[in-house]
Amino acid sequence: SQTIHxxxxxxxxxxxxxxxxxxxxxxxxxxxxxxYRQAAGRGLQLLFYSVGIGQISSEVPQNLSASRPQDRxxxxxxxxxxxxxxGFYLCAWMVRLMGDTGELFFGEGSRLTVL
Amino acid sequence: xxxxxxPDIHITVSxxxxxxxxxxxxxxxxxxxxxxxxxxxxxxxxxxxxxxxDTLVQGIKGFEAEFKRSQSSFNLRKPSVHxxxxxxxxxxxxxxxxSYIPTFGRGTSxxxxx
Numbered sequence: 015s016q017t018i019h020x021x022x023x024x025x026x027x028x029x030x031x032x033x034x035x036x037x038x039x040x041x042x043x044x045x046x047x048x049x050y051r052q053a054a055g056r057g058l059q060l061l062f063y064s065v066g067i068g069q070i071s072s073e074v075p076q077n078l079s080a081s082r083p084q085d086r087x088x089x090x091x092x093x094x095x096x097x098x099x100x101g102f103y104l105c106a107w108m109v110r111l112m113g114d115t116g117e118l119f120f121g122e123g124s125r126l127t128v129l
Numbered sequence: 130x131x132x133x134x135x136p137d138i139h140i141t142v143s144x145x146x147x148x149x150x151x152x153x154x155x156x157x158x159x160x161x162x163x164x165x166x167x168x169x170x171x172x173x174x175x176x177x178x179x180x181x182x183d184t185l186v187q188g189i190k191g192f193e194a195e196f197k198r199s200q201s202s203f204n205l206r207k208p209s210v211h212x213x214x215x216x217x218x219x220x221x222x223x224x225x226x227x228s229y230i231p232t233f234g235r236g237t238s239x240x241x242x243x
Contacts, residue, residue, distance in 0.1 A: 020172075057235035058219065073230075104172055116161040116223020116231045120172035 016041035020105045020121030027128055033078075033092040035124050037105030040086065046108035047088040048118065049080055053101045064088060100128045131156040133222050135234035142210050143242045150205040150237050152220030162203040163221040163231065164194055173219060179203065190214070215241040 020037045027033060039045055049061040060073045062080035070080050077096060081089045088105060105121040132155045142148055154160060161180050165173040177188025184196040194205045203220060220234040 058233045060230060063230060102170075106173075116221070117163065117175065117178055118165075118173070118221075118231060120165075120174070122172045123170070125170070 016107075016119065018105065018107055018119055018121045020124055022124060023122065024125045025127070027095050027126065029097055029128055030094045033090070033095050033099070033126070035090040035103055035105075035126075037088045037090075037121055038086055039088075039107045042086070042107070044085060047082060048106040048108070049088065049090050050104040050106065051101045052104060052123075058104070062090070095128045097128050100126055102126075131160065131222055131224065131232050133220055133232050133234040135218075135220055135237050137237045138235070139238045139240060141240040141242060144212050145209050148205075148207045148210045148214070148239070150218050150220075150239070152203045152205065152234060154201050154203065154220075154222045156201075156222065156224070158224075159198065161223040162194075162196060163223070164188065164192070164203070164205050165219045165221060166190075167217040167219065167236075169216070176205070176218075210239075210241055212241045212243065215239055 017040045046065050048063045050058045051061055052058055061078060062070055062072055064070050064082045067082055067085055078090060078092050103124045103126060106118040109117045134153045136151055163178045164176040166176050167173045176192050177186050177194055179186050179196045187193050192205060192207050194203055196203050217236045217238050219236045221231045223231040
């Protein structure tokens with residue numbers, strides 16, 4: 015069966031420090047991969063998505079970046095964190111059945127606090 | 130552009146009471162429709178989905194949802210709420226025929242009183 019792992023679960027970082035959140039999917043190949051951010055009471059904001067290795071689309075301009083170095087690995091990064099980067103980050107992958115279905119499977123999330 | 134509206138930010142019900150969470154979408158064609166649930170500090174879990182066919186779909190944990198094309202709605206229901214159902218609920222829409230990017234509603238927070 016397919017599983018998705020996301021780490022670290024919790025992170026406290028000072029302003030200006032770098033960030034790396036990792037996500038890996040097991041049990042499937044060539045998934046679509048997504049990074050969402052969830053601020054308190056504001057729903058889900060799509061940050062990046064990827065349809066293949068090295069292919070990244072950005073939905074929101076900001077100081078974050080994403081990379082997909084392997085088929086089932088998706089990394090969210092920042093060179094210098096801002097206070098506004100605090101939030102709950104969710105990685106997700108999409109089932110591909112006769113094309114994209116829109117059904118997402120989410121990781122457990124990473125809580126980032128920038129101080 | 131497609132959009133999803135969840136008009137209720139918070140819903141409070143008593144344990145054992147029935148529940149209906151509203152979801153409306155804006156799109157010309159029939160999309161794929163989803164409901165997800167999120168417990169505090171955790172990721173989202175799929176409750177149910179509608180792709181085609183029977184407009185009343187059954188999901189996990191005793192939830193069901195009904196697709197009404199004429200109203201562009203996909204409301205989530207449960208006949209008897211349990212305290213463990215307290216969570217955030219998200220409705221989502223994706224273009225039928227293939228879309229990389231589901232659109233999510235802002236979520237409805239369900240509070241269950243004993």
